[in-house]
Every structure is written in structure tokens, then in C-alpha cells.
Amino acid sequence: MSGFVYSEKPIAIERGEGPYLYDGTGAEYLDFGASYGVAAVGHAHPAVVSAVSEQVEKLTFVQASYPNSARDALYEKLAALGPGDLDNVWLCNSGTEANEAALKFARSATGRSKVVAAQRGFHGRTMGSLAATWKPKYKKPFEPLAGDFEFVPYGDEAALEDAVDEETAAVLLEPIQGEGGVNPAPEGYLRAARERTTEAGAALVFDEIQTGLGRTGALWACENRGVVPDVLTSAKGLGGGLPIGATLCADWIADDAGPHGSTFSGGPVVSAAAEATLSAIVDADLPGNAEAVGTHLQSKLGGSELPIRAVRGEGLMIGVEVGRGANAVLKRLAMNHGVLALPAGRTVVRLLPPLVVDESHADAVAEALGDALAEVSA
Numbered sequence: 001m002s003g004f005v006y007s008e009k010p011i012a013i014e015r016g017e018g019p020y021l022y023d024g025t026g027a028e029y030l031d032f033g034a035s036y037g038v039a040a041v042g043h044a045h046p047a048v049v050s051a052v053s054e055q056v057e058k059l060t061f062v063q064a065s066y067p068n069s070a071r072d073a074l075y076e077k078l079a080a081l082g083p084g085d086l087d088n089v090w091l092c093n094s095g096t097e098a099n100e101a102a103l104k105f106a107r108s109a110t111g112r113s114k115v116v117a118a119q120r121g122f123h124g125r126t127m128g129s130l131a132a133t134w135k136p137k138y139k140k141p142f143e144p145l146a147g148d149f150e151f152v153p154y155g156d157e158a159a160l161e162d163a164v165d166e167e168t169a170a171v172l173l174e175p176i177q178g179e180g181g182v183n184p185a186p187e188g189y190l191r192a193a194r195e196r197t198t199e200a201g202a203a204l205v206f207d208e209i210q211t212g213l214g215r216t217g218a219l220w221a222c223e224n225r226g227v228v229p230d231v232l233t234s235a236k237g238l239g240g241g242l243p244i245g246a247t248l249c250a251d252w253i254a255d256d257a258g259p260h261g262s263t264f265s266g267g268p269v270v271s272a273a274a275e276a277t278l279s280a281i282v283d284a285d286l287p288g289n290a291e292a293v294g295t296h297l298q299s300k301l302g303g304s305e306l307p308i309r310a311v312r313g314e315g316l317m318i319g320v321e322v323g324r325g326a327n328a329v330l331k332r333l334a335m336n337h338g339v340l341a342l343p344a345g346r347t348v349v350r351l352l353p354p355l356v357v358d359e360s361h362a363d364a365v366a367e368a369l370g371d372a373l374a375e376v377s378a
């Protein structure tokens with residue numbers, strides 16, 4: 001085989017349905033990482049499958065300078081579902097591209113270049129988004145990156161307020177840090193960021209690539225905090241499994257966004273997939289389900305006798321601080337219990353299941369996690 005970059009797991013996945021994945025022999029895995037958070041509505045959701053099949057036969061692709069009904073329906077849906085007045089939509093192919101666009105639009109609209117981001121933040125792997133990402137290991141081999149980024153400790157209002165000035169183009173934050181360990185913003189933090197950016201004339205950008213689409217109990221995590229940014233980015237689960245990213249902008253950003261473009265922006269097939277995905281999320285009230293099942297799972301884990309140091313998160317974005325190598329626990333979860341999950345740093349097991357899971361799935365995972373923890377210490 002010739003792949004590189006990823007360390008392969010010894011399970012070949014060939015089929016998926018709802019929260020389950022199957023290998024070639026039919027062995028079943030409960031996908032509590034939703035395949036990097038992508039399977040928000042579950043694998044092979046019937047509405048997404050039929051939207052894609054119908055669209056691919058009708059028109060697989062046309063460039064975005066020609067209006068198209070599938071793309072227009074998605075623009076309309078995202079504008080309607082976006083928080084506040086973020087009615088202007090830019091479509092691309094991934095999370096990192098959605099953040100690249102956010103950074104470019106903010107620079108263009110403000111005429112400034114400095115960006116304030118957070119320690120432990122993660123925003124993607126292309127040069128601009130990588131510059132906004134905290135972890136030195138991800139950045140060092142590729143330096144120099146796109147300059148003028150300042151990092152502040154996440155959750156520290158005073159440090160954020162100090163860092164933002166009349167030269168700041170944007171403040172870029174995750175409402176709950178994902179990769180960085182599942183760290184929810186402390187009460188008042190996002191509001192303070194809103195007030196300071198408004199005062200300084202800078203753009204407030206929320207990266208909701210992991211927190212968005214209902215995962216935290218609201219369609220967007222910022223809605224739980226009552227804060228509307230100037231720019232919001234989405235990706236991961238948005239295409240129901242197909243690659244898409246979106247950058248939602250307020251008028252003052254969109255009006256002066258500068259030249260930008262991408263060949264595959266808003267292709268009809270991914271647009272149809274994303275429209276069907278958003279409808280599935282809203283129609284089945286998946287945010288409500290995420291809230292209910294997430295609360296159940298968090299209290300079950302938090303109230304257990306398991307050797308767990310902390311449980312953090314909102315809805316179905318949960319970090320379990322296991323206080324030992326998370327990867328060893330994850331390996332046993334997968335190999336011995338058929339449960340797939342993700343790490344978030346060295347000591348945190350991250351649960352990001354499809355939003356269609358129910359309490360019985362949550363109970364099974366809590367039990368498997370207890371067994372895996374026991375196996376690691378044995």
C-alpha cells in the first residue's frame with residue numbers, strides 16, 4: 001500500500017448505517033467519533049443518499065457563476081438557519097478552507113491584518129488556518145506561516161481584551177475547543193469577545209466546524225451563549241459525508257470581502273447533500289436529541305466509579321479526562337468492544353457520536369469505556 005500521513009488502524013471499514021460501521025466480515029462498530037465528526041446524521045442517511053443520487057444524475061457539476069437550484073436552496077437554508085443576520089454564504093470544500101476564507105474576508109473588510117486566536121485552538125492545516133492553530137507540533141516543520149497571529153489563553157477575558165486593538169482584523173475562537181481537549185468557553189467569555197471586537201471594529205469569527213449542526217444541543221454552540229459573531233464557519237457534518245465547508249458572514253463583511261473563489265464552490269451534488277443533511281437535522285430535532293442523550297451520558301460517566309478525572313462538554317461533544325494514555329484506552333475500546341472514538345490530546349477520550357444515537361447506545365459506550373479502562377490498568 002502507498003498511503004502515508006495516517007497511522008492505519010487494523011480495521012478495514014466497508015459499510016455504514018446510522019451510528020454503525022461494518023468491516024468486510026460484517027463485524028459491527030459503534031462509531032462514537034462519527035468518523036472525525038462527519039457522520040452527524042449517521043452513515044448513509046436515507047434522505048442524503050436519495051438527494052445525492054437524484055442530483056448526480058441530473059447535474060453533477062456546474063461552476064458557481066451560473067445559478068443552480070440545488071446551490072440556491074442551500075444558500076437559502078444556511079442563511080435562514082445561521083445565527084442572527086449572517087445571511088451571506090460562501091461555500092468551499094473543507095473546514096480549513098472555510099477558515100481561510102473567514103480570515104481573508106476579515107482582513108479585506110477591516111483593512112487590517114492582525115488576528116487574535118486562542119492557545120489550544122485548532123482551525124485546520126492549510127497555511128493560514130494552520131497559523132491560527134496553536135499546537136507547535138502541527139506547525140514547526142512548515143514554518144514560516146502566514147504572520148501576524150497572537151495567541152491568548154482560552155477563557156481569559158482580560159487577556160483577550162488586552163490583545164485586541166485598532167489593528168486587529170479578527171478574533172478567531174471555537175465556542176468549545178475540540179482538538180484542544182474539549183474545553184467549553186467559560187460563562188461570559190464569548191460575550192466579552194463580542195463586546196471587545198465590536199468596540200475595536202474587528203470581526204468576531206466563530207469556528208463551529210466541530211461544535212455546529214446541533215452537536216451541543218443548539219444548532220450552533222454560540223446560540224447557547226446568546227452571542228452572534230460576524231463570521232461563522234461550518235464543515236465536517238455539513239455534507240452528510242460529502243466534503244463541504246461554509247463561511248457565513250454579516251453584511252459588513254460580505255460587502256467588502258475582496259476577491260475570492262474556488263472551482264468546486266457550491267457544486268450541485270454536495271449542495272444537495274448539505275441541504276438534505278440540514279433538513280434531517282432540523283426535522284428530527286437532532287439538537288434536542290443531542291442535548292437529551294448527551295446529558296444522560298455525561299451524568300452517567302460523571303456519576304460512575306470509573307477512574308475518570310473529569311467529564312467536560314455540551315450535548316454530544318464530550319471529553320473524558322482519563323488521566324493516562326488516551327490512545328491505549330481507545331485501542332481497547334475499538335479492538336475489544338467495537339466502539340470507535342477519538343482522542344483530544346494525550347489524556348482525553350473524545351466522544352462525538354452521530355446525533356441520532358439514543359440512550360442505549362450511550363449506556364453501551366459508558367460500559368465499554370469502564371471495561372477498557374480496567375483493561376488498561378490490568
Ligand SMILES: *Cc1c(COP(=O)(O)O)cnc(C)c1O
Pocket residue numbers: 094095096097099122123124125174178179207208209210211235236
Ligand atoms: C476539523 C476542524 C477543522 C478543520 O477542518 P478540515 O475539514 O479538516 O479542514 C477546523 N476547525 C475545527 C474546530 C475542526 O474541528
